[in-house]
Amino acid sequence: MDDFVIRAENLTKVYKMGEIEVHALRGVNVQVARGEIVSIMGPSGSGKSTLMNIIGCLDRPSSGEYILDGAHVSLLNDDQLATIRNRKVGFVFQSFNLLPRATALVNVELPLRYSGKGNGRREKALSALEAVGLADRVTHRPNELSGGQQQRVAIARALVNEPAIIMADEPTGNLDSKSGKEIMDLLLRLNSEMGTTVIIVTHANDIADQTQRIIRLRDGLVEE
Amino acid sequence: MVIWSAVIEALDSLSANKMRSFLTILGIVIGVAAVIAMVSIGRGAENTITGSIQGIGTNLLFVFRGDLNDEVRNPKPVTLGDAQAISDPFAAPSVAAVAPVLEGRVEVTYGGELTSSSLSGVTPDYQTVQNIELTEGSFINEEHMIGRAAVVVIGPDTAEKLFGRREGITGETVRIESQPFRVIGVTKSRGGSAFGSQDDLLLAPMTTAQTRLLRRATRDRIDLLLVQAVDAASVPQASEEVAQILRSRHQTEIGKDDFTIFTQQEFLDIASTITNVLTIFLGGIAAISLLVGGIGIMNIMLVSVTERTREIGLRKAVGAHKRDILIQFLAESSVLSLIGGVIGIALGWFIAFAVGRIAAANDAPINPTIGIDVILIATLFSTAVGLFFGLYPANRAASLQPVEALRYE
Numbered sequence: 001m002d003d004f005v006i007r008a009e010n011l012t013k014v015y016k017m018g019e020i021e022v023h024a025l026r027g028v029n030v031q032v033a034r035g036e037i038v039s040i041m042g043p044s045g046s047g048k049s050t051l052m053n054i055i056g057c058l059d060r061p062s063s064g065e066y067i068l069d070g071a072h073v074s075l076l077n078d079d080q081l082a083t084i085r086n087r088k089v090g091f092v093f094q095s096f097n098l099l100p101r102a103t104a105l106v107n108v109e110l111p112l113r114y115s116g117k118g119n120g121r122r123e124k125a126l127s128a129l130e131a132v133g134l135a136d137r138v139t140h141r142p143n144e145l146s147g148g149q150q151q152r153v154a155i156a157r158a159l160v161n162e163p164a165i166i167m168a169d170e171p172t173g174n175l176d177s178k179s180g181k182e183i184m185d186l187l188l189r190l191n192s193e194m195g196t197t198v199i200i201v202t203h204a205n206d207i208a209d210q211t212q213r214i215i216r217l218r219d220g221l222v223e224e
Numbered sequence: 225m226v227i228w229s230a231v232i233e234a235l236d237s238l239s240a241n242k243m244r245s246f247l248t249i250l251g252i253v254i255g256v257a258a259v260i261a262m263v264s265i266g267r268g269a270e271n272t273i274t275g276s277i278q279g280i281g282t283n284l285l286f287v288f289r290g291d292l293n294d295e296v297r298n299p300k301p302v303t304l305g306d307a308q309a310i311s312d313p314f315a316a317p318s319v320a321a322v323a324p325v326l327e328g329r330v331e332v333t334y335g336g337e338l339t340s341s342s343l344s345g346v347t348p349d350y351q352t353v354q355n356i357e358l359t360e361g362s363f364i365n366e367e368h369m370i371g372r373a374a375v376v377v378i379g380p381d382t383a384e385k386l387f388g389r390r391e392g393i394t395g396e397t398v399r400i401e402s403q404p405f406r407v408i409g410v411t412k413s414r415g416g417s418a419f420g421s422q423d424d425l426l427l428a429p430m431t432t433a434q435t436r437l438l439r440r441a442t443r444d445r446i447d448l449l450l451v452q453a454v455d456a457a458s459v460p461q462a463s464e465e466v467a468q469i470l471r472s473r474h475q476t477e478i479g480k481d482d483f484t485i486f487t488q489q490e491f492l493d494i495a496s497t498i499t500n501v502l503t504i505f506l507g508g509i510a511a512i513s514l515l516v517g518g519i520g521i522m523n524i525m526l527v528s529v530t531e532r533t534r535e536i537g538l539r540k541a542v543g544a545h546k547r548d549i550l551i552q553f554l555a556e557s558s559v560l561s562l563i564g565g566v567i568g569i570a571l572g573w574f575i576a577f578a579v580g581r582i583a584a585a586n587d588a589p590i591n592p593t594i595g596i597d598v599i600l601i602a603t604l605f606s607t608a609v610g611l612f613f614g615l616y617p618a619n620r621a622a623s624l625q626p627v628e629a630l631r632y633e
Contacts, residue, residue: 058541058626079545086543093630097538101240113229114543157542 005164005197006032006055011064013050024050025061026220032165037191037198039208042217049169051217052201056167057085069164086115090158094170096150098142098157104129105138108156115161128156131194132186148179155186165197166190172207184210230555238556241528248524249564252609255514256568256602260594261575262510266503268580268592273495276414277488283320283456284353285463286486287449287470299482300474304430304444309469310451316469318462323353323450326430328438333399334386341382343400343426345433353452361394361409368408368429372436376400377409381423400426401437459487511605517564518609525557525617536621537629549622557614558607565606569599 013025024047032038042048053059054066057073060081066073069088076084085091090111098107108125129135132152142150151171158166168187172180184207191198200211208214216223238245290299304324309315311322326345331338350356351363359380368375376398380390387393396407405428414422434443453462463485470476470483529536536549576592583590 053627056541058630079547082540082543082545085541091541093538097534097541097630099535099538101236110539111542114539114545114548161543 003033004031005034005036005069006030006199007065007067008055008061009065011051011054011061011066013047013054013059014062023220025054027064028217028220028222030055030215030222032197032199034164034197035191035195036213037188037200037211038213038215039200039202039211040215040217041201041203041205041208043203045219046217047220048201048217052167052169052199055165055199056089056091057081082114086111087161088164090161090163090166092151092154092158092166092168092171094173096142096147096154096174098150098153100142103139103141104134104145104153104156107142107153108160110157111161124160125156128160129153131159131190132156146179147175148182151175151179151183152186155183155190159190159196163196165199168198168200170202171200172202172204180207226551227555230551231559233552234555234559238559244524245560248520248560249567251517251520252514252561252564252606253517253568253571255510255517255609256565256606257571257575258510258513259507259605260569260572260598260602261579261592262506263503263598264572264576264592264594265579265590266499266506267595268576268590270496270499270503271593272588272590273499274492277491277495283453283459283462284488285451285453285459285466287451287466288447288484288486289482291481291484296476296480296482301440301442301445302447302449302470302483303442304446306470306473307446307449309473310449310466316462316465318453318458318465319451320454321349321353321452323347323350323452324430324446325350325448325450326433326438326440327447330400330426330437332382332386332426333402334396337386339382339385341385341424341426343428343433343437345430345438346427347430350427350450353450357412358409359412360391361407363409364427364429369431372431373429374403374405374432374436375408375429376405377411377427378407379411379423379425380413382426383410385424400428403436459489463487514606514609518561518613521557521560521610522613522617524560525553525614526620528556529553529617529621532621533624533629533632536624537626537632540624540626541630546622549624550618553618553621554611554614557618558610561606561610561614562603565603568606569602572602 008028008030011025011028012023015022015024028047028051030051040048040051050059054061057068061074064074068084071084071088073081073084099110105122105125108128109121112121112124126135126138129138132155134149134152134156137145137149142153145153166187171187172183175183187198187200188210190196200207202208287302289302290296307322307324310319324347328343329340330343332341346364347369348363348365356363358377361377363377364375367373378393383390383393386398387396390410393407393410397404398407399405411423411425428437434440451462451466453459466485467481471481474482476482539549573594576594580590580592
């Protein structure tokens, strides 16, 4: 079996802004081993977000090859990409993105609903909430939870389908330093204890320094 | 199962914006209620009209001078001679009775009361042909005919106008066109009808009317001939026999009858056609308000899609297919219109009932009829409106690209 969960070769991405073509990625090669925790850094405009969207299967590269957990992603249509995201990717966003009227449990169940598995949803969601230390906040709604707790619900939601990678976009960006540290510790613990591959996009050095490897982007290319 | 959970979720998200959902539903409620009320009132009116036509008797033929299109010049008048020829059982075996009628408006006075009423000069057969019942007194008989008696049978409304009461009138004397007439009977009330009131009338002997009240150019000329067929099945046969007799007596050219025969069935058909057109017209106008309600749904769904762009992005990020988002939003718009439809049916029912009561209180009995078919059509139509007008916003939501939707502020 492939040791690399992510294998991207010569990725390019071109956006057309009217007449002007913007080259967001100019041939990026990235490999991430199974069980690794890496961070992607780079100044704004470096193509960091574009790379994250492609790795998270939210977007397709203009050219190049991307294999996620053995699946050739560059060739898939929208619905096939959605299935891949559902099975293989867990997202953690800077602004949490929880459903405001749904309880923590329902929020965590959401990916399971779209994976078509009817049985054991509740149990899986409960064990994911337990894994992030929120077993006592199951029926709370997002507005009844602190920022750190909301982000932990989001991490539980990312974990629930046992994805190949967790994609965290500035996961501590909206949190105070104490909660930020807790979230970072949680991600590191999930990586070391459960062997989950974690990719963190950040521009904070103290976050990036805690990961095993830093991928630095500049002007659409990986800095060696 | 998928649909069921989608409906539950739709109810949940609609209840988050109660006022907005209520106002959107209101549009559909008004639309559906208007359609139900209009169609059922229209049908009630149709039943009332056809019912009152049938009340006259289904085996009647109406014969009068001239053709409907005025194509025949100088039509010969229908005469008492014609009536006598038709009543010959050998020439017209399908005819049971013939009643010639003279019609006109006259002034009637009693004491200080003056009123204008329609007067018919009739023969004794008129009572059987028109199926007239009396509350008191007796009908015109042969002796009155021969003696050109100054007697009159009056309707209950006419009695009310002249005397201020409906009974104990027999024996009173009224003046018709300044001539004294003795009241010999009062007819039973038949209620309103398509042909004006059947309760405001005066019936005088044909011979008296001819000589003293409604003079015509020739003595034996009459305005209308009522012919009763032996039964409802022989109406076409009777119509043909009457036509043959009149053609030979009037010596008309072939294909150019100078008279018209109308059957009860034709009246019924015409009345149904008119009321049907009326019902469709009313229902159509009401349907426009349903359409407006549908546009209201579309409007609110578009707002909702825009508001929830990030939510849609998130759902797509965690693996929702295009179809999942489509179902989610279609469920919301359908639930809105379905709830509106159900409330609308109840409200429409109530309005129809209320209109029926008001009509009854004003002596125009309309019994609004609400058929299962109308309810089914209204429900299906309102749900279809929800689906149709929900389709565009839902499709817009489903087609959002996750990257852009997540970035939306």
